[in-house]
Every structure is written in structure tokens, then in C-alpha cells.
Amino acid sequence: MVTQDHSVVTKWSLSVVTQWSLSGQWSLSGHSLVTQALQELDLSLTPLGDTGGHSLVTLLGQCPALVTLRVRSCGLSRPFPIPDTTPLQSLALSYNPLGRAGLRRLLRTIPARSIRSLELDGVLGDTGDIGDTDGDIGDTEGDIGGDIGAELARYLQQAGCALCHLSLAGNHLRDGDMEELARCLPRSPPLSLRLSANPGLGPGTFRKLRPGLRRLRMDGCGVGDLEGATRSRSRENIPEF
Structure with missing residues (x-):
């Protein structure tokens, strides 16, 4: 699910995540994730594992407006x-x-x-x-x-x-x-x-x-x-x- 206000992305869920890189890089349906206005992110059921935790730290630093984070059943x-x-x-x-x-x-x-x-x-x-x-x-x-x-x-x-x-x-x-x-x-x-x-x-x-x-x-x-x-x-x- 994606919520957009004009060109500003405020919400991403697992259904639109196409690739997770353990280096902390994202690819979403062929274009980069707009992180500055992102308020809600759901990564549940994504097999992050323990190494993915480091990438989450990087991601949090790139999302200054993130209010809600869901990482249920991610192997952490x-x-x-x-x-x-x-x-x-x-x-x-x-x-x-x-x-x-x-x-x-x-x-x-x-x-x-x-x-x-x-x-x-x-x-x-x-x-x-x-x-x-x-x-x-x-x-x-x-x-x-x-x-x-x-x-x-x-x-x-x-x-x-x-x-x-x-x-x-x-x-x-x-x-x-x-x-x-x-x-x-x-x-x-x-x-x-x-x-x-x-x-x-x-x-x-x-x-x-x-x-x-x-x-x-x-x-x-x-x-x-x-x-x-x-x-x-x-x-x-x-x-x-």
C-alpha cells in the first residue's frame, strides 16, 4: 500500500517492496525510496535476519519523519x-x-x-x-x-x-x-x-x-x-x- 500527497511518499508497506539489500539500499518498483517524508513503514515478513538490523539502523537515519515501524516476523x-x-x-x-x-x-x-x-x-x-x-x-x-x-x-x-x-x-x-x-x-x-x-x-x-x-x-x-x-x-x- 502506498499513500501519496502529490509527489510526497508518506507510507510504504511490504507489498511494494521489491528488493532489500543488506547494505541498506532500497529498490521499489524500479525507483528509489523517497525517505525524507516517510512516516510509516511496514517490513513485516521480510527475511531481514540479524544482519538486516544494521541496515535498519541506516534506514532510520535516512527517515527523519518516520513515526511507525513494523518489523514483525523478520528473523531478528x-x-x-x-x-x-x-x-x-x-x-x-x-x-x-x-x-x-x-x-x-x-x-x-x-x-x-x-x-x-x-x-x-x-x-x-x-x-x-x-x-x-x-x-x-x-x-x-x-x-x-x-x-x-x-x-x-x-x-x-x-x-x-x-x-x-x-x-x-x-x-x-x-x-x-x-x-x-x-x-x-x-x-x-x-x-x-x-x-x-x-x-x-x-x-x-x-x-x-x-x-x-x-x-x-x-x-x-x-x-x-x-x-x-x-x-x-x-x-x-x-x-x-
Whole structure:
């Protein structure tokens, strides 16, 4: 899909991308990509791999107006650095095999002052990648796998954090992953959180998280009818991610 205003290109999606070069060069239907006014770019399902991450860094430097970037299912297992001064506000990295270590690095490198929407569904792999169990990052209570929640809490508490929407669906998360996050929410910006399809999250996590969030989705988690009853009273307020 292409959106044009006279000669200015503002949006490109995968359907018009004809070639990706690992050197960071683009060819689109026989002509060069106009990057200066580009606001939205969807590269989902493009097999970038880890070397493609370097090219994404180059591309970001060439797109001073880029607000939305979607790179779902692109084979990225390492996060790519994003400049602190980026105009980027929405980043979708779902279904890339980051693993827990990659997710922790990502949360330490993306700029908190600009990113408003972060989609990270299915980035932790299968149940064999349920992560560190020794509480190596901020997990002072010793909760199994609680380091992910600690990294999320650290990210949200950065000065000027702009994050409004976070999706972590289908990541094999467990109750221990959410302990530190639940503790920080009263001191963090209002957040909509999607945790769907994490059956290891139970009613205790729901009760701890819900009071500190603007919106919470936990369909497909181990909360039974608890979350469904809450959603039925405020269904119209639940956003689509």
C-alpha cells in the first residue's frame, strides 16, 4: 500500500517492496525510496535476519519523519539501536526470536521519551526459553523469571517515559515475571497492557496489575472468569493492539 500527497511518499508497506539489500539500499518498483517524508513503514515478513538490523539502523537515519515501524516476523534475534532523538513513536517487533536476553537489551536501548506504542508479542520463543531463574537483573525477591518485569519497571520509570501501549501476548510469561512491574505501576505513566495468551499468568497477577493500569487484557491467560467479568463491564474501553 502506498499513500501519496502529490509527489510526497508518506507510507510504504511490504507489498511494494521489491528488493532489500543488506547494505541498506532500497529498490521499489524500479525507483528509489523517497525517505525524507516517510512516516510509516511496514517490513513485516521480510527475511531481514540479524544482519538486516544494521541496515535498519541506516534506514532510520535516512527517515527523519518516520513515526511507525513494523518489523514483525523478520528473523531478528538481536535488537537494533534507535537514536534518542528519533521521531519514532510506534514500534512493532512481534514474532522475532529475541529471547529473554534480547528483550532485556531491547528495553535498555530503545528511547523512552519517544516510543508510545511497543508491540512485542511472541518474542520469547517456546517454553524452552522461559529464561533466567536466578534473578540476575533486579529480581531482589528471587521470583523465577522476574527479571523481565524488573526491566519493564526500569524502562517505565525513566524520566519522560512516553509509553502508553505495551503488548506482550504469547510470551510464556509466568506470575514471577510481573512482580516488579506491578510494584512500579503506581509511580509510572498510565499504561494499557496486553498480556493475552500467557497461560502461566494467574488471578494473582491480574489482581496486582489491574489497579495500576489504564487497561489490561489477559484473555487466554490462567485467570478463568475473573478477567472476563471485568472486561464485560468495560468492553468498550479496551483498545485493539
